[in-house]
Amino acid sequence: MLQLSRQDASFVYLETPHTPMHIGSVAIYDPSTAPGGFVRFKDVLNFIGSRLSGARSFRQRLVRVPFDLDHPYWIEDPEFDLEFHVRHIALPKPGDWRQLCIQVARLHSRPMDLNKPLWEFTVIEGLDNVEGLPPGCFALVSKVHHAAVDGMSGVEMSTAVHDLDASMAPPKETDDWKPEHMPNVADLLTRSYLNSLRQPMRVVETIGRSLPGMAKLAATVSKGEVSLSNTRMAPKTRFNGKVSPHRVFDAVPFKLADIRAMKNAVPDATVNDVILAIVGGGLRTYLEDKNELPKESLTAMAPISVRGEGEKAALGNLVSAMVIPLGTHIAEPLERLKYVHDEAVNSKAMTNAVGARSLADYSQLIPSGLAGLAARLYTRVGAANTHAPVFNTVVTNVPGPRVPLYFCGAKMLASYGTAPVFDSMGLINPVYSYGDTIAISFTADRDMMPDPEKYAAALQASFEALKAATLGGPAPAKPKAAPKPKAAAKPAPARAPKPKSATKPAPRRKGAA
Numbered sequence: 170m171l172q173l174s175r176q177d178a179s180f181v182y183l184e185t186p187h188t189p190m191h192i193g194s195v196a197i198y199d200p201s202t203a204p205g206g207f208v209r210f211k212d213v214l215n216f217i218g219s220r221l222s223g224a225r226s227f228r229q230r231l232v233r234v235p236f237d238l239d240h241p242y243w244i245e246d247p248e249f250d251l252e253f254h255v256r257h258i259a260l261p262k263p264g265d266w267r268q269l270c271i272q273v274a275r276l277h278s279r280p281m282d283l284n285k286p287l288w289e290f291t292v293i294e295g296l297d298n299v300e301g302l303p304p305g306c307f308a309l310v311s312k313v314h315h316a317a318v319d320g321m322s323g324v325e326m327s328t329a330v331h332d333l334d335a336s337m338a339p340p341k342e343t344d345d346w347k348p349e350h351m352p353n354v355a356d357l358l359t360r361s362y363l364n365s366l367r368q369p370m371r372v373v374e375t376i377g378r379s380l381p382g383m384a385k386l387a388a389t390v391s392k393g394e395v396s397l398s399n400t401r402m403a404p405k406t407r408f409n410g411k412v413s414p415h416r417v418f419d420a421v422p423f424k425l426a427d428i429r430a431m432k433n434a435v436p437d438a439t440v441n442d443v444i445l446a447i448v449g450g451g452l453r454t455y456l457e458d459k460n461e462l463p464k465e466s467l468t469a470m471a472p473i474s475v476r477g478e479g480e481k482a483a484l485g486n487l488v489s490a491m492v493i494p495l496g497t498h499i500a501e502p503l504e505r506l507k508y509v510h511d512e513a514v515n516s517k518a519m520t521n522a523v524g525a526r527s528l529a530d531y532s533q534l535i536p537s538g539l540a541g542l543a544a545r546l547y548t549r550v551g552a553a554n555t556h557a558p559v560f561n562t563v564v565t566n567v568p569g570p571r572v573p574l575y576f577c578g579a580k581m582l583a584s585y586g587t588a589p590v591f592d593s594m595g596l597i598n599p600v601y602s603y604g605d606t607i608a609i610s611f612t613a614d615r616d617m618m619p620d621p622e623k624y625a626a627a628l629q630a631s632f633e634a635l636k637a638a639t640l641g642g643p644a645p646a647k648p649k650a651a652p653k654p655k656a657a658a659k660p661a662p663a664r665a666p667k668p669k670s671a672t673k674p675a676p677r678r679k680g681a682a
């Protein structure tokens with residue numbers, strides 16, 4: 170048995186029918202590279218079954234302590250059934266991008282069974298009319314509970330089911346997995362009592378580790394090296410209230426080379442700075458069109474991994490976070506990038522002064538029963554509608570491989586991200602890179618964003634405007650609606666779908682969920 174950390178357990182406590190707390194991905198594959206040129210569902214089952222030893226999360230399930238007196242435990246599931254976790258559906262004709270987005274949103278909105286290992290894979294066939302993709306492609310939609318993985322540890326699961334070539338060679342390591350017996354109530358309560366006795370010592374240790382960081386932060390502020398001027402609550406927007414059970418999904422891909430070239434327009438700027446500036450521009454356009462743009466800048470929470478070198482395969486979440494203004498109050502794209510870069514540097518300096526690991530450790534100090542009760546009450550009373558948010562959205566960057574990956578012998582052409590939304594935060598922007606492409610995906614509450622195609626078009630226009638401002642070229646016109654569908658382009662066999670020229674919309678925009 171392995172106990173969840175407070176941070177991992179918080180995602181269990183936050184789970185409600187309206188706020189399923191899983192992350193995931195949407196990967197698209199070309200089966201023509203597989204043996205025989207096609208992939209059958211039984212091949213998928215056999216392939217995944219042979220790779221289960223590659224990640225502990227595949228066969229571990231939760232055991233909750235009675236009354237949530239202590240954080241839950243992971244055990245090796247004695248009732249594990251692969252076919253419960255791997256499903257198979259198909260899009261009806263014509264099988265276009267909009268249909269895929271709708272299906273992904275439906276799958277993502279459904280809570281997972283917390284009495285099973287917390288992951289699901291759904292194979293979606295019938296992607297025959299997605300622009301930029303060869304007919305016959307299929308998608309693999311993954312869902313993994315946030316209690317089990319964060320963006321970085323989730324790489325372990327992805328690595329387990331992907332190869333670097335199409336040979337489908339079996340793994341070299343032997344599978345020595347053994348199920349565990351379900352623990353009895355008395356054992357769980359005894360462990361809970363012993364853990365409560367150790368809690369005061371944990372509090373003292375955590376405070377002791379953080380005091381030098383607090384002193385360092387105070388010193389840097391007094392010297393003017395760090396500013397606290399923007400450490401205030403975020404302005405309230407349509408995305409910062411109580412969420413519904415419904416979701417939307419879409420994604421906009423860009424050339425990674427363009428993003429890297431754009432960052433050079435501002436000294437020491439990073440790829441993350443460019444992505445944040447694009448999101449800021451997209452939100453500015455989307456809210457301005459609805460006459461809802463606040464005068465103050467919207468802010469984004471950006472997760473930071475605090476994994477050490479020996480923790481790369483550790484189960485669960487090892488993250489802290491920064492809150493960075495997005496410059497939505499700035500119309501000029503290059504000025505917005507400069508502003509975002511300066512604010513990111515300041516936020517990073519604050520986090521480094523205190524210590525990202527110390528900030529994460531503080532989350533371990535809240536009693537489990539109180540944490541669970543607080544999360545449930547917050548949702549039931551609709552508290553998110555009554556206060557200003559700490560941040561407006563989340564932008565989380567998950568770096569991917571530069572080399573092609575293969576699933577069941579089928580070559581991956583594109584990869585996008587999905588993530589949870591919850592009360593007070595109804596929009597999240599996972600950023601996935603793969604090969605020569607980086608994509609800003611987004612998951613949102615459908616009531617808060619009934620027109621995801623407009624936000625997708627706004628992100629595309631924000632990219633084009635920033636590209637024109639940093640690399641030269643004509644500035645794009647302000648988008649009024651989603652780009653119209655175009656004739657199918659020839660497939661690019663060696664890389665994921667990507668946008669066309671700087672004056673045209675994204676290549677496969679055909680509407681959205």
